[in-house]
Amino acid sequence: MCSWTLRRYVFEELRDDFYMSTTSLTEAYRQFTTGVAFITTHGRRGPNVMAAEWTFNVSYDPFLISVHLGPSKATHAAILETREFGVNMVSEDQITAMGFAGHFSKHNVDKLSSDLFETYPAKRIRAPMIRGCLLNAECRLIQQITMGDHTSLVGEVVEFSIDSSKSPVILHKGARRLGARIERGVELAVAVTPITMAPGSTISITGELTAPERGARDVYVAIVDTKGGEVSHADTKTGNRGYFSLKIPLPQDIGPGAYAVVARYGGAQATARIQLE
Ligand SMILES: Cc1cc2nc3c(=O)[nH]c(=O)nc-3n(C[C@H](O)[C@H](O)[C@H](O)COP(=O)(O)O)c2cc1C
Numbered sequence: 001m002c003s004w005t006l007r008r009y010v011f012e013e014l015r016d017d018f019y020m021s022t023t024s025l026t027e028a029y030r031q032f033t034t035g036v037a038f039i040t041t042h043g044r045r046g047p048n049v050m051a052a053e054w055t056f057n058v059s060y061d062p063f064l065i066s067v068h069l070g071p072s073k074a075t076h077a078a079i080l081e082t083r084e085f086g087v088n089m090v091s092e093d094q095i096t097a098m099g100f101a102g103h104f105s106k107h108n109v110d111k112l113s114s115d116l117f118e119t120y121p122a123k124r125i126r127a128p129m130i131r132g133c134l135l136n137a138e139c140r141l142i143q144q145i146t147m148g149d150h151t152s153l154v155g156e157v158v159e160f161s162i163d164s165s166k167s168p169v170i171l172h173k174g175a176r177r178l179g180a181r182i183e184r185g186v187e188l189a190v191a192v193t194p195i196t197m198a199p200g201s202t203i204s205i206t207g208e209l210t211a212p213e214r215g216a217r218d219v220y221v222a223i224v225d226t227k228g229g230e231v232s233h234a235d236t237k238t239g240n241r242g243y244f245s246l247k248i249p250l251p252q253d254i255g256p257g258a259y260a261v262v263a264r265y266g267g268a269q270a271t272a273r274i275q276l277e
Contacts, residue, residue: 001122003172014096024060033172036098038133039067040086040119042126043078048113049130051102053171054150055113063157065139068150074106079153083141086122088130091166092177097130098169124158134166184210187269188219190263196275200252207263209242219244220264223274231259250276 037055041048052075054068065087068197069076079085090098097116104111110118119128125138139155146152170176190207197203210215222233231254238244254276261272 001117005128006068012153016169030173033170036066036090036092036166038086038088038094038098038101038169039069039075039079039129040080040088040116040127040129041075041082041084041098043074043081043257045074045078045106046110047128048074048106049101049117050106051098058154059064063137063160064142064154065137065157066152066154068147068152068181070150076153078106078143079219080144082126084127085124085139085153085155086125086127086129087135087137087139087157088133089135090169091132091134091163092169093166094130094132095175098175115230122159126224132166133163134168136160164230166265186211186266188263188265188268190221190261190270190272192261192272192274195273196277197250197256198277199250199256202247202249203261204244204245205261205263205272207243207270209238209244209268211242214240214242216240217242217265221246221248222262223248223250224262224265225254226258226260 013123026191027074034053035055036053038049039052039055050073052067052069056066058064058066067085067087100114100116101111111117118131120131120139122129125140129136130144137157138159140158141153142156143154144151167178170175170178187210188207190205193204193206203223205221207219211217217238219236219238220233221236222230231251232248234248236244236246259274259276261274263270
């Protein structure tokens with residue numbers, strides 16, 4: 001069992017005594033889906049690589065990447081010491097290297113001596129970068145935040161390159177390949193603002209029509225009572241991207257209770273609930 005898995009395991013066992021079952025915690029962790037990065041550093045103990053699935057792009061401008069590391073990791077110490085690190089997103093043909101980087105520590109092993117890793121010098125930081133990855137990003141540490149038993153280390157990207165021919169490793173109940181893109185049919189979504197209102201007020205309706213091709217389309221919108229009787233309706237047009245918004249005044253003379261806004265296009269239909277007081 002790798003130390004990270006072991007750590008989770010021990011942690012779960014302790015918690016179990018108090019209020020949660022080990023099985024439910026383990027299963028809860030396994031519902032998340034992530035990619036994985038090789039985090040590279042070059043501290044006073046030399047160059048190193050570790051695997052980190054908790055690696056996220058957390059801001060576009062500036063381009064920020066946050067990695068979440070256990071404080072006992074050699075990488076954690078090296079990042080705080082040098083205030084920089086490399087993020088190298090793991091591709092599906094690097095799965096053996098990923099396991100190796102994640103199951104052993106620089107505390108005991110010089111992982112980068114293995115021929116599993118082909119490195120090249122970074123342009124703006126001292127840490128080596130790993131070849132064969134989807135994204136190589138050179139980061140300067142700008143913030144560190146303790147989060148439970150891990151530290152969020154946020155780096156600003158000062159240099160990056162991408163290889164779009166590579167496919168990522170996906171972690172979800174084990175390591176997986178990226179699957180097929182979800183094909184969207186004709187689908188509708190609609191919501192109202194506010195949810196609760198008085199008769200005679202004007203209701204704001206916002207919706208989205210998803211269709212395989214872009215283009216403006218006519219959508220029929222109605223306000224109906226619980227028996228399906230229409231109390232008001234309107235035709236509206238989507239923009240090219242399928243979004244629509246309109247306002248419909250409610251009649252003064254309708255009673256309080258539950259109503260629905262129904263949007264229709266072709267065979268697709270969506271509803272949103274409203275409450276008249
Ligand atoms: C697939 C995978 C993902 C991992 N993700 C993380 C992570 O996000 N954060 C973390 O602290 N450890 C993570 N680990 C565990 C570390 O990679 C592991 O503890 C490693 O030995 C640390 O190396 P170092 O001490 O040389 O820095 C992961 C391990 C694996 C196998």
